[in-house]
Amino acid sequence: MKNRIVSFTVNGEAREVAVAPNRSLLDALRTEAALTGTKKGCDVGECGSCTVIMDGRPVNSCLVLALEVEGSEITTVEGLQAADGRPHTLQECFMQCGAAQCGFCTPGILVAAKALLDENPAPTVDEIRFAIAGNICRCTGYTKIIDAISLAARPGAQS
């Protein structure tokens, strides 16, 4: 299949990449855009490791064709830090609470949590559980992940 050019914004930066029409956004991000923070845990939309924010909504990037993101704004885990490199509040809270173990699901969960807090800055624990219901974590039992997202949502947590 012939490559096609797709233009989109990733983490605030305009990108133009040539991709095969059957390529997923996940593969385009990892290979063509060299953003390997977004992980491939299943490649069929079952694990959430590849979660990115597409035009404000969290999506499994393995289920989005790269060509579909023409003109879209994408945020990956690499885009969470401030311009000066300071970690995002969520990232700080994940470190503080020990919410990452092996770290493989962490980028997807952080991105899903960011999408949640962007829309609902003060979620309940149930809303947090629901927001990451599609993200499989096999190490933590979710306890510290939920603690970390709750902490990040606390008033004044955003420095």
Added chain:
Amino acid sequence: MKAATKTIVGTSVKRSDLLAKVTGDAKYVADMTLPGLLHARSKRSNIAHARILRIDTSRALALPGVKAVLTHENVPRVLHAGSPHPRSASVTCDQYILDDKVRYWGETVAVVAATSEEIAEAALDLIEVEYEALPAVFTVEDAVRPDAPQIHDREPGGNLVLPPVVVSRGDIERGFAEADFVIEGEYEGGRPTPAYMEPNACMCQWDGNGNLTVWISTQTAFMVRGIMAEVLGLPLHKVRVLVDHMGGGFGAKQDLFQSEFLCALLARQTRRPVRMEYTREETFLGGRTRHPVKIWLKQGFRKDGTLSARQARIVYNSGAYGSHGPGVTIVGTSAMTSLYRCENVQLEGRCVYTNSPIAGAFRGYGVVQTYYALDIQMDEAAVKLGMDPAELKLKNAVRAGDLAPSNHPLIGHGLEDCIQRGMQEVGWAALRRRARDAGGPQRRGWGMGCEMHGSSAYPGIKEQGNAIVKMNEDGTVVLLTGTAGLGTGAHTALAQIVAGELGLRFESVSVMHGDTDVVPWDIGAFASHTTYLGGRAAQLAAVEIKRQLFERAAKLLEAAPDDLESADGSITVRGSERSMTIRDAVAPRKGIPAAQFVGTATYHPTKSYSFAAHFVEVNVDIETGQITVLQVVPVHEIGKVIHPVAAAGQIEGGIQQGIGHTLYEDYQIDMRTGRSLNANFVDYKMPLSMDMPTIRTVILETAPDPGGPFGAKGVGEDPIVAIGPAIANAVYDAIGVRFRHYPIKPEQVLQALREKQSAIQSPEEEGVPA
């Protein structure tokens, strides 16, 4: 003294691996690439037991972009162990890189290297394989019949992975003769998988001098190096294995998965780097599972609740290869000598080949299965005795001086402490007296279960921990360790131990790991031993470097080395104001470069045991059969805690996996063909964020082990063991139905409730077996 030291060991410092993980900068094998990289894929069998008559790769090789295809006809034929521990009785030597025979559905028969994953995938369909079907067996019962097909041509025969493991203590006949009553039952466990989030991946490259570099997600880099060198016929210095971040392993990534050899061979043949990533489906097909099990258990009790005899026959299903079958069988069987005291014990463990997915090492290593049976049967005995099950378990709990499964005397009273503390935490006595809800479809119940687990694989494996600590000219140090970071925070704990011993700040210690050419040999990260074994070696290396440091500082401070102490980066003469920073002590002087301090240590541990009691509340919906775990209070005794948050994280994650195998997780095959039925995360159900209960972890430090650093013991495997029986016992408390298997599924709950209803006429019936 040493206030700062004390605050480092035992404090939840910010883990050194987390910044890279939360920013997405952490590189896993599949994130790495090399110029000219080829992608490899595996063709897997669609038959469970067969001889390969013909395999035609010509069409695949003709596909543009395909650079190499390997089959059993063009790879070295070297019999080797799947998980190569040195001189270990834990593993089996029964596999080839590729064989002319397939032994389970989904076994690799060929691999392709191509310029893209898509081309490699397309090439798989062009490989033609002609099989001669052989009769296949999928259950241990069928596999041990005299006329069963032999899956491997090796000793002891009869599809046994190893001769039966027999463990006897005391006099079993006398024990049963002394019993006032006997309980006997059959217990069964399903086939959960570790389901680590990072699919297996490796990348291989040869340089112009015939040196092989392997990037791989493994718990045992030096074992990978050893077996790859052995099978490929290379000396060790020609094989370099690199492991940086890895996305979980839970025991299973101690094995090699054939793909490592194949990746190396493809890279050698094509003279290009080759990367192979498993698909999620392949992590099921070609991965490792927990051993499915059947257990017959009979115990004799005296009227006062003490045990007089315990007899068990345990049969583990190894699947198509032996992997860790011997170790699992020995450890799981021996475990039944302990937990609840009994002088007269007779146990027999078997492990049987079948044409099923390969069972291997998985958190809990055979003990998940046997303690599930043992703890549930204690609950059954409590019902019979009219006793509180927690009181009965407390009465029989092993304690200081009792012989552990490893035949060492136990240290301390960890199990009793866990049970008592848990009873207090949940208000157990009041819970037992509470009125039960009889109306409505929702029934709540409380249960508790116990476990103990060894840190280190001794005596099955003679273990060894090594460490090198180097001091830099500014007083900071680098710890060189071979132990892998599965995600537990082990490297942080090791750095804390070194900082604590040397009196340095945590930030002054960095950890070099994951490069077999650089770090000292390591046995691997498994058996709940990384902090216990690797940590102790790191501590001893720090002690050695501290001796060198104090010798030099003593001259500068005009004191005796024995009079010095260090904390927070400074060395002080005890009882005086005289002090200097460690930086100054090591620094260059009068134009002479800084002192070179290197501490090395080797540590041979025996074994220590950690303990736990889990208290669980469940809800059973008697209309749908749905069991929901509402809350868990796990109480663990693990000696000195180095990093409380990381330790609690192990416990919470273990409980998640334990809830999984008790209620949902079961990797299934078609029992006629061996075909995999649920090799994906939709059909293989795991407890996720919406399913996980509140967990209120309690950690005790009441039985520290002198063999561990600062008295620390292991915690990795423990939490997956006790949760299972605690849930099953809570379900009994809720609905009066005794389940003796896992996973306990809703339809089985409904079926059992119906049977209980129809058996209501026979009042002596206590519960309906599953």
